[in-house]
Amino acid sequence: MKYTITGDNLQFVNCQLEQGEMMQSEAGRMVYMTGNAVMEAKMGGFWKGVKRMMNGASFMLVNYHSDDGACVVGFGGSVPGKILDIDVSQGSWLVQSSGYIASEMDVKLDLAFQKRLGSMLFGGEGLLLQRLTGTGKCFIGACGDFNVVDLKPGEVYKVSTAHAVAWQDSVNYDVSAAGGIKTSIFGGEGLFVTTLTGPGKIVIQSMSLGELAASLIPYMPKNTSS
Amino acid sequence: MTDITSKDNAPPASAGPRMEKRSVRVSAVGVAALVVLLIAVVAAFFVYPSLVDVVVWAVLIIFLVILVIVVAYFLIAAIVAVPMYASKGEQVQKGAAYSLDDVKSVKESSSEQPNDGEQNGKQ
Numbered sequence: 001m002k003y004t005i006t007g008d009n010l011q012f013v014n015c016q017l018e019q020g021e022m023m024q025s026e027a028g029r030m031v032y033m034t035g036n037a038v039m040e041a042k043m044g045g046f047w048k049g050v051k052r053m054m055n056g057a058s059f060m061l062v063n064y065h066s067d068d069g070a071c072v073v074g075f076g077g078s079v080p081g082k083i084l085d086i087d088v089s090q091g092s093w094l095v096q097s098s099g100y101i102a103s104e105m106d107v108k109l110d111l112a113f114q115k116r117l118g119s120m121l122f123g124g125e126g127l128l129l130q131r132l133t134g135t136g137k138c139f140i141g142a143c144g145d146f147n148v149v150d151l152k153p154g155e156v157y158k159v160s161t162a163h164a165v166a167w168q169d170s171v172n173y174d175v176s177a178a179g180g181i182k183t184s185i186f187g188g189e190g191l192f193v194t195t196l197t198g199p200g201k202i203v204i205q206s207m208s209l210g211e212l213a214a215s216l217i218p219y220m221p222k223n224t225s226s
Numbered sequence: 227m228t229d230i231t232s233k234d235n236a237p238p239a240s241a242g243p244r245m246e247k248r249s250v251r252v253s254a255v256g257v258a259a260l261v262v263l264l265i266a267v268v269a270a271f272f273v274y275p276s277l278v279d280v281v282v283w284a285v286l287i288i289f290l291v292i293l294v295i296v297v298a299y300f301l302i303a304a305i306v307a308v309p310m311y312a313s314k315g316e317q318v319q320k321g322a323a324y325s326l327d328d329v330k331s332v333k334e335s336s337s338e339q340p341n342d343g344e345q346n347g348k349q
Contacts, residue, residue, distance in 0.1 A: 004336040011334075035245060069243075082332045085340050118310050121303045137337075146332035148341070156319050175310075176317040184311070191311045203332075 001104055001137065003085070011083040013102065013139045014074045015064075022065040025102035027058035029075045037071035039064050051111040055128045056098030063105075075102045077141030079209050084140050084148070086166065091200070092133040094173070095140050095166040096125050104136030118175045122192040124161030124208075131169075140166055144207035151198025159194045162208045168200030 001023060002016040012031065015023060030039065041060045043049045049059040064073045077083055078098065086093055088107050100109055112131035114120040120127045132138050142165045149157060151171065158176070167173060173196060178189040196202045271278050335341030 002337045004334070005341065006334055035243070084332050085335060085337075087340065117306065118314060121299075121306060122310065137340075148330045148332060149328055155322065155324070156317070158317075174314075176314045177311050179316050191307055192314070195317060 003137070003139075005083050005085060005139075009082070009145070010076070010080050011141075012074050012076055013083050013085070014072060015102070016070055016072050017064060017066055018070050019066055019068065022063055022105045023073070023102060024061045024063050024105055024107075025073075025075055026100055027060055027062055029078070029101050030062065030064070031074045031076045033064065033073040034066075034071045036066045036068050037064055037073050038067060052109060055111045055130045057100050057109060057130065061109075075139065077101060079141070079143040080212070081141060081143040081205065081207075082146045084146055084166070084203060086132070086138050086140060086203075087136075088132045088138055089135040090168075092131060092169040093138075093140075093166050094169060095130040095132060096142060096162075096164065097128055097130060099140040099142050099165060100130050100132070101139045101141045103132070103138035106134045106136045107132055107138045108134040114173075116174060118192075119173055119194075122161065122175045123164075123173065123194050125164060140203075142205050143209040143212055144205040146206075147204045148201060149204070150201050151196065153199040155198040157196045157202060157204070159196060159202075159204055160189055161192060161194050162210060163205050164194055164196060165203040165205045167196055167202040170198075171200035171202055172197040 001018075001021055004014045006012050006014060017023060017037070024042075027041065033039065040063050042063050043060045052061070053059050064071075075083075083101060088103075094112055103109070110131045110133065112129040114123060114125070114127055114129065119125075132140075146165060151157065161175075164173070173194065175192040176195050178184055178187055178191060178193045183189075184191050271281075332341050
């Protein structure tokens with residue numbers, strides 16, 4: 001599968017499928033496709049669909065293929081932000097819920113749980129995550145701009161809670177105190193920050209969807225009628 | 227000047243791509259059945275008003291269960307927060323040095339030049 005990721009902060013992922021090639025996406029992520037492309041919703045098992053719903057994806061996935069010649073399918077994210085291509089053949093990834101957009105057919109999207117109570121309650125990503133395993137390319141999206149860091153063994157990045165978009169399974173995800181009482185109360189990060197310990201790749205976002213929503217609230221039109 | 231609207235200038239049917247119409251009659255019957263089912267449900271609510279009560283109660287109970295779970299989640303978080311804060315402590319790494327070169331921003335990319343960090347360290 002050939003693809004390009006285009007755009008700036010509301011990106012497209014454009015995928016070229018040769019005849020006989022297939023790919024899948026979350027329902028509602030397709031933005032355009034060429035006339036010879038065919039889309040078909042597939043559940044792949046009721047329980048799998050339920051598990052997908054629990055981690056923020058759609059009940060059914062949509063398959064795309066062409067019966068006659070190469071086709072192009074374009075996907076977009078659900079929030080203003082970036083789209084990242086990750087290769088799950090190099091190791092499985094954990095992604096924040098609703099991060100999955102589309103992938104090759106051999107990529108498996110599954111439900112994952114936070115392993116530690118502290119990460120679950122204070123990590124900012126909640127209890128449920130998306131686990132991507134198998135082989136092939138996968139496209140994930142989230143709010144804001146992304147930084148990708150390849151952590152060496154023992155390297156630690158402290159990340160503001162809810163700002164870790166995705167990390168390889170080999171990365172240790174935990175929380176630690178943001179600082180002393182002054183920092184915790186006036187530092188703006190609250191009591192905890194997320195700690196990501198290598199080895200493995202991590203993806204960090206510049207702004208979470210919650211922060212974006214909060215920043216827009218003051219500018220929302222108010223009902224001034226009396 | 228060539229008149230492109232003229233039938234004489236239209237490309238022959240065999241040349242270039244053509245659109246094939248695939249039947250969706252079975253799906254259309256399915257959609258129609260769903261619409262009928264929806265109308266039947268709405269009609270049932272009018273004919274048997276007690277059904278509305280049952281549905282409203284079911285929705286209310288589900289909503290309350292979700293509310294209880296959310297409240298319990300935040301309650302547990304509030305109770306556990308300070309002990310967790312004390313036990314985790316502030317972690318500061320010693321004897322490590324990091325470089326700005328390791329932090330790669332995500333730009334436009336393609337299958338030839340992936341952006342998932344495979345290039346990290348190679349650039």
